[in-house]
Amino acid sequence: xxxxxxxxxxxxxxxxxxxxxxxxxxxxxxxxxxxxxxxxxxxxxxxxxxxxxxxxxxxxxxxxxxxxxxxxxxxxxxxxxxxxxxxxxxxxxxxxxxxxxxxxxxxxxxxxxxxxxxxxxxxxxxxxxxxxxxxxxxxxxxxxxxxxxxxxxxxxxxxxxxxxxxxxxxxxxxxxxxxxxxxxxxxxxxxxxxxxxxxxxxxxxxxxxxxxxxxxxx
Numbered sequence: 001x002x003x004x005x006x007x008x009x010x011x012x013x014x015x016x017x018x019x020x021x022x023x024x025x026x027x028x029x030x031x032x033x034x035x036x037x038x039x040x041x042x043x044x045x046x047x048x049x050x051x052x053x054x055x056x057x058x059x060x061x062x063x064x065x066x067x068x069x070x071x072x073x074x075x076x077x078x079x080x081x082x083x084x085x086x087x088x089x090x091x092x093x094x095x096x097x098x099x100x101x102x103x104x105x106x107x108x109x110x111x112x113x114x115x116x117x118x119x120x121x122x123x124x125x126x127x128x129x130x131x132x133x134x135x136x137x138x139x140x141x142x143x144x145x146x147x148x149x150x151x152x153x154x155x156x157x158x159x160x161x162x163x164x165x166x167x168x169x170x171x172x173x174x175x176x177x178x179x180x181x182x183x184x185x186x187x188x189x190x191x192x193x194x195x196x197x198x199x200x201x202x203x204x205x206x207x208x209x210x211x212x213x214x215x216x217x218x
Contacts, residue, residue: 043077045100046089050075053093063092065162083130084163084197087143087217091164097143098135105138112137119146127152143217149176151205158202166218167197174211178203187213 050060061071064085073079083101090097098106102120112134119131127150134140158179169178170192178185181199186206195201197217205211 039081040077041103042081042086042100043075045103046075046081049089049093049095049100060089064088080128082161083143083145083217084161087163087165096138098132101132102135106136106140107138108136109138141218145215145217146172146212147215148210148212149203149205150210151208156204158204160200160202162200163197163217165197166194167201168192168194168214168216168218169203170214172212172214174209175206176203176211176213177206 046060050057057068057071057075060075061068064071064074065088066085070079074081074085086097086100089095090100096105098104114133119133120135121129121131129148131146133144133146134142158177160179169187171187171189173189175186175188178187178193178201180193180195180201185193187193203211
């Protein structure tokens with residue numbers, strides 16, 4: 001099931017199915033949640049997908065492993081939408097994650113090159129930013145992101161979530177506390193963790209400084 005909604009322009013390069021190199025030539029920034037409008041766009045796609053599939057809020061919530069109330073918050077744009085929830089929807093209904101995030105179907109099948117600092121940008125909130133490193137590669141087996149998380153007050157609880165598959169995190173800069181299945185682990189620059197993503201997990205930046213890490217969802 002594929003749904004094409006809106007085709008943002010990007011700077012990355014790749015090779016299409018026909019073997020011709022293509023270049024998306026405008027901004028590399030496609031907003032995931034920059035203010036209310038970005039989250040609202042994702043929310044509208046979720047609502048449109050649910051209408052097309054003719055399924056209930058209860059079924060969508062079950063796919064995301066969350067309560068109906070929390071899912072309604074996603075679809076109305078009142079709550080931040082984690083990539084893990086979109087990943088669950090993408091895999092369960094065979095919809096490209098790129099289509100949910102950016103409103104466009106990926107069209108590269110041979111290779112996809114992302115230059116330094118030019119990953120397709122998503123800003124869920126002012127403190128949580130993603131750069132997708134393979135947004136235009138179709139039917140990919142993994143989703144790589146560079147994630148930057150700003151620090152929050154020390155007593156802020158870690159928000160936990162879960163999703164299908166496995167995940168790999170590699171810290172590029174800074175330090176973070178990662179909670180996985182009830183175990184808290186501190187990761188510093190150069191440390192990595194591979195884990196079962198169906199277990200409850202979450203993280204936060206440490207030492208009052210941002211943390212940047214590579215996250216690959218399989």
